[in-house]
Amino acid sequence: xxxxxxxxxxxxxxxxxxxxxxxxxxxxxxxxxxxxxxxxxxxxxxxxxxxxxxxxxxxxxxxxxxxxxxxxxxxxxxxxxxxxxxxxxxxxxxxxxxxxxxxxxxxxxxxxxx
Amino acid sequence: xxxxxxxxxxxxxxxxxxxxxxxxxxxxxxxxxxxxxxxxxxxxxxxxxxxxxxxxxxxxxxxxxxxxxxxxxxxxxxxxxxxxxxxxxxxxxxxxxxxxxxxxxxxxxxxxxxx
Numbered sequence: 001x002x003x004x005x006x007x008x009x010x011x012x013x014x015x016x017x018x019x020x021x022x023x024x025x026x027x028x029x030x031x032x033x034x035x036x037x038x039x040x041x042x043x044x045x046x047x048x049x050x051x052x053x054x055x056x057x058x059x060x061x062x063x064x065x066x067x068x069x070x071x072x073x074x075x076x077x078x079x080x081x082x083x084x085x086x087x088x089x090x091x092x093x094x095x096x097x098x099x100x101x102x103x104x105x106x107x108x109x110x111x112x113x114x
Numbered sequence: 115x116x117x118x119x120x121x122x123x124x125x126x127x128x129x130x131x132x133x134x135x136x137x138x139x140x141x142x143x144x145x146x147x148x149x150x151x152x153x154x155x156x157x158x159x160x161x162x163x164x165x166x167x168x169x170x171x172x173x174x175x176x177x178x179x180x181x182x183x184x185x186x187x188x189x190x191x192x193x194x195x196x197x198x199x200x201x202x203x204x205x206x207x208x209x210x211x212x213x214x215x216x217x218x219x220x221x222x223x224x225x226x227x228x229x
Binding site: 004009033040041042043044045048055056058059091093098099100102103104105106107108 | 118145146148150155156157158159160163203205207210212213214215216217218219220221222
């Protein structure tokens with residue numbers, strides 16, 4: 001595709017609900033990253049995939065956060081039992097090969113937990 | 115733990131001025147450094163990437179420098195335009211183990227260029 005796309009762009013959830021955020025990386029990009037950006041802060045790393053393999057999930061804040069990329073293209077970030085502190089923009093990025101290269105970011109999904 | 119600081123947090127300049135944005139990082143063992151631009155609702159756009167062995171990179175009116183030993187980088191914008199208004203983020207790429215590298219971001223500098 002022309003760029004990284006994310007859906008939905010906005011999501012409002014009641015505390016305790018589960019949410020699923022989708023990322024479509026640039027076609028052919030091997031590496032995919034998820035970041036969390038709180039208001040007024042820089043993005044913080046959550047997790048990284050190389051094809052379908054999740055090689056680094058050190059940034060996931062709790063076991064309520066789960067990410068997958070089953071066919072090595074589209075990825076889904078799932079948050080279970082959402083809490084107010086999960087409110088943030090969730091950014092997805094992809095790069096052609098590995099983690100040393102420029103990452104191309106999507107527009108993000110803004111999650112608001114009430 | 116790597117920490118990235120950007121000063122100032124916000125900057126307002128009249129159109130046509132040259133300006134400098136500052137970035138500092140605590141651990142000099144970086145692989146490369148990247149400057150991004152973030153527009154509201156549009157994600158991040160990569161502006162310049164400087165490898166750890168390089169001193170500077172230029173693209174159009176933008177020039178980024180890197181002094182790895184002192185843990186500093188600057189982004190110079192010449193002849194600023196209203197379209198340059200955005201938040202500018204600095205990020206360092208460091209080895210995180212198991213063959214992968216992670217980006218650590220600063221909080222950004224919000225730039226407003228006044229017509």
